Amino acid sequence: MSGTNSSMEIPKDVSKQWEILLLLLSSEEKKIDRTCDCEVDTMNYFLKNEGVGKILLHWLSQMRATYACKTSDSDTALKCDSVSLLWRQRGNEKFRASLLLDSYECYNKSVLYATQDGDMFPLALANRSAALLRMKKFKECLSDISLALSHGYPREQRHKLLLRRADCHAELRARTKALAALDEARAHAAELRLSPASTAEFERLVKIMENKMAAQQEGEVKNEGPLPELYMGENPNFVSASNAIELRQNETVGRHVVTTAPTRRGDALFSEEPYAWVALPSPEPVCEGCGGAGTNPVPCVTCSRSIYCSVECRVSATHHRWECPGAAFNLYPTIGIAHLALRVLLVGAEDGFPPLPPSENPRTAMELFQGYAHVQVPLYARQTHPFHRMFGLLNNFDKMNNTDYIQYALTATMLTLYLENHTKFFSYLPSRVPYPLSQGQLRLFAAALLLRATGQLVCNGHATLGLATVDHDDGRTVSEREVRRATAIYPSAAMMNHSCAPDVINTFYRNRLIVVCARELPANTEVFNCYGPARSREPAAHRRASLRAQYMFTCNCDACTDPQDGVLLFSAYLCQSCKGPVICSGSAKRAQCQQCHAPFQLQGALDTLERANELLLQAERAPSVEARIEHAHAAYKLKQQVLHRHHTSLRAAADRLARHYADAGEFTKSVELIKQNIQSHEYQYGSFSVEVAHELRKLSDVMLERIFNSQQSPDYRDWLLETHKILTKAVQLTSLNYGSWEPLVARLKGHEAVAAALLAESRAPPVQSVHQELHYNLKI
Numbered sequence: 001m002s003g004t005n006s007s008m009e010i011p012k013d014v015s016k017q018w019e020i021l022l023l024l025l026s027s028e029e030k031k032i033d034r035t036c037d038c039e040v041d042t043m044n045y046f047l048k049n050e051g052v053g054k055i056l057l058h059w060l061s062q063m064r065a066t067y068a069c070k071t072s073d074s075d076t077a078l079k080c081d082s083v084s085l086l087w088r089q090r091g092n093e094k095f096r097a098s099l100l101l102d103s104y105e106c107y108n109k110s111v112l113y114a115t116q117d118g119d120m121f122p123l124a125l126a127n128r129s130a131a132l133l134r135m136k137k138f139k140e141c142l143s144d145i146s147l148a149l150s151h152g153y154p155r156e157q158r159h160k161l162l163l164r165r166a167d168c169h170a171e172l173r174a175r176t177k178a179l180a181a182l183d184e185a186r187a188h189a190a191e192l193r194l195s196p197a198s199t200a201e202f203e204r205l206v207k208i209m210e211n212k213m214a215a216q217q218e219g220e221v222k223n224e225g226p227l228p229e230l231y232m233g234e235n236p237n238f239v240s241a242s243n244a245i246e247l248r249q250n251e252t253v254g255r256h257v258v259t260t261a262p263t264r265r266g267d268a269l270f271s272e273e274p275y276a277w278v279a280l281p282s283p284e285p286v287c288e289g290c291g292g293a294g295t296n297p298v299p300c301v302t303c304s305r306s307i308y309c310s311v312e313c314r315v316s317a318t319h320h321r322w323e324c325p326g327a328a329f330n331l332y333p334t335i336g337i338a339h340l341a342l343r344v345l346l347v348g349a350e351d352g353f354p355p356l357p358p359s360e361n362p363r364t365a366m367e368l369f370q371g372y373a374h375v376q377v378p379l380y381a382r383q384t385h386p387f388h389r390m391f392g393l394l395n396n397f398d399k400m401n402n403t404d405y406i407q408y409a410l411t412a413t414m415l416t417l418y419l420e421n422h423t424k425f426f427s428y429l430p431s432r433v434p435y436p437l438s439q440g441q442l443r444l445f446a447a448a449l450l451l452r453a454t455g456q457l458v459c460n461g462h463a464t465l466g467l468a469t470v471d472h473d474d475g476r477t478v479s480e481r482e483v484r485r486a487t488a489i490y491p492s493a494a495m496m497n498h499s500c501a502p503d504v505i506n507t508f509y510r511n512r513l514i515v516v517c518a519r520e521l522p523a524n525t526e527v528f529n530c531y532g533p534a535r536s537r538e539p540a541a542h543r544r545a546s547l548r549a550q551y552m553f554t555c556n557c558d559a560c561t562d563p564q565d566g567v568l569l570f571s572a573y574l575c576q577s578c579k580g581p582v583i584c585s586g587s588a589k590r591a592q593c594q595q596c597h598a599p600f601q602l603q604g605a606l607d608t609l610e611r612a613n614e615l616l617l618q619a620e621r622a623p624s625v626e627a628r629i630e631h632a633h634a635a636y637k638l639k640q641q642v643l644h645r646h647h648t649s650l651r652a653a654a655d656r657l658a659r660h661y662a663d664a665g666e667f668t669k670s671v672e673l674i675k676q677n678i679q680s681h682e683y684q685y686g687s688f689s690v691e692v693a694h695e696l697r698k699l700s701d702v703m704l705e706r707i708f709n710s711q712q713s714p715d716y717r718d719w720l721l722e723t724h725k726i727l728t729k730a731v732q733l734t735s736l737n738y739g740s741w742e743p744l745v746a747r748l749k750g751h752e753a754v755a756a757a758l759l760a761e762s763r764a765p766p767v768q769s770v771h772q773e774l775h776y777n778l779k780i
Contacts, residue, residue: 126161167209724752
């Protein structure tokens with residue numbers, strides 16, 4: 001290779017070489033504009049390019065040699081019982097020290113690395129079940145016990161595991177199952193002929209179990225409630241969509257979604273399983289079968305990189321047999337969205353590609369590809385094969401930069417070579433295509449589908465979001481933050497056009513997308529989703545640039561054409577004359593107030609902020625909570641002097657100070673600061689936003705602490721009334737933004753029930769109370 005790119009330094013880490021390889025190869029190929037090609041023509045060229053093929057195959061072999069092995073004494077891509085034993089021993093040390101979460105995480109790794117048909121696997125499962133029992137995760141404990149028993153857990157120890165099973169059933173109030181497990185434990189112990197000491201210990205434990213169940217009534221803990229139903233039922237002409245909407249098309253906006261009846265906030269407009277999806281790295285394990293998060297992982301039989309929430313999910317994930325070698329290679333974190341393109345091909349093959357009309361009989365990849373491109377079927381009718389909906393999505397290749405298109409083609413070439421050289425996929429594929437194509441044409445068809453899917457996913461892919469719990473450094477407080485758990489493709493929901501001020505909220509139950517109305521919509525109104533940053537989060541120029549880069553259109557929604565770019569207010573300074581907002585660009589040396597036009601001393605404000613930030617650092621390093629409050633309060637006051645009241649940095653300072661007040665037991669001061677922040681969040685994001693929901697959760701937690709610590713206060717009943725109202729609002733907003741199935745909603749409902757019970761116990765007569773005159777106006 002010639003030119004400056006040939007001198008580019010190649011990273012030693014093989015996975016990091018991929019982007020460099022793409023740049024080098026695409027620089028050689030970009031002399032020819034290939035964006036006018038059909039996908040089949042493009043892939044035919046690259047598959048026949050021997051030089052490119054050798055380079056990509058060499059890189060794949062290097063990835064395999066580097067990652068598909070035991071990478072250290074504590075990690076391996078494949079199974080290794082010595083690594084499993086190491087983690088089990090570490091888990092035992094943590095367990096004996098009562099570090100339950102640490103022990104559980106060690107046992108997780110022991111389960112992950114153990115050979116499935118060896119001795120280590122059932123032992124690791126049994127140890128993990130002990131940690132789960134102590135952590136009160138009884139259903140997960142039962143799952144591990146069953147799996148350990150089915151994988152040959154030692155006979156001489158089984159009575160202990162059966163007794164643990166009885167304990168879990170008892171805790172779940174499944175009395176009949178608990179008694180059956182207890183009888184089974186007794187029978188097995190009798191067969192073992194235990195020593196007198198072991199028999200006495202076993203009988204002691206049995207007696208404890210019998211006493212636990214003696215007065216217990218049958219009442220097994222209920223599973224999750226039903227998912228929301230589509231408003232007005234499912235539309236037969238628009239699969240996975242509500243009867244209150246329909247799909248329309250015109251030359252101006254293309255395909256789009258319109259209401260056919262008035263809808264209300266919270267009405268479900270779409271409830272859709274993805275055509276294909278892939279898990280992303282996440283703080284919590286994500287099941288690669290159903291997308292459930294926070295699961296008790298059951299590993300792949302062969303590799304140590306893929307996990308499931310149950311054996312049933314593992315069995316259902318038939319696509320993994322083709323992905324397993326690549327998982328061991330560390331291939332998928334390296335190639336990004338192309339992993340989902342591979343999954344699209346594999347799902348299509350697993351489902352079987354649909355036949356074309358009887359008049360067509362394709363014999364080449366091009367003929368089959370063009371047949372699918374021109375097939376006349378009602379794409380979104382229930383009875384239509386899902387592959388047609390996937391194939392019919394836009395890919396924007398005609399608007400794409402040639403270099404990007406070539407890099408997508410090179411990635412599709414590499415994945416085709418991976419399937420051909422490291423799996424038996426192409427021996428399987430002929431049975432899934434309804435026409436007798438030659439092996440070379442099947443290979444070309446698969447490669448063209450990979451390229452097409454990559455383009456489709458870039459402009460139609462959807463990140464699935466969920467809540468993860470974050471522990472703060474103080475060890476006392478926790479919060480939730482949104483995490484991306486998967487990338488998926490939802491062909492029906494993808495029909496919504498974009499607006500920076502969307503009409504809908506996207507919620508996720510495992511990998512299912514449930515789209516609900518964010519506001520009331522009249523009939524004959526177009527329904528807009530948001531593809532990128534919303535109006536309340538980014539300035540219009542940033543939003544437009546982001547959308548143009550990924551989706552190749554210039555956004556002209558109402559939010560982008562509004563001359564008042566409201567989001568700039570939340571980074572504004574405070575006018576010293578009229579207290580209005582002063583908006584400064586990053587490079588401005590001088591500024592003036594937008595309201596009174598008074599000059600603003602920017603450098604003085606920056607100096608004040610520097611002092612405030614130094615105080616915040618001192619607060620974090622302070623040895624006592626009192627000192628932390630002193631420094632954080634001083635910093636907050638300084639920021640109030642120079643920042644507009646809705647500035648995001650001022651909110652952050654108030655939030656930090658509120659947390660310090662709560663730590664010190666000064667709950668009323670904490671409550672007032674959080675209320676102030678709620679006002680500001682409502683102003684920026686709206687009363688029903690996810691941001692307000694999180695602030696309400698914080699507020700309710702502090703209010704509950706105040707109630708529990710101030711039961712003798714004359715304001716006790718007023719505080720109870722207000723807390724119950726805030727918790728009701730928090731449940732409503734969290735359910736709206738995340739779905740009623742989210743664990744945080746269950747926790748908030750539990751707190752709401754506690755507040756209601758305390759309120760019912762309160763004997764004070766009803767009075768005009770603070771909850772009737774809240775300091776902010778929540779409109780739920």
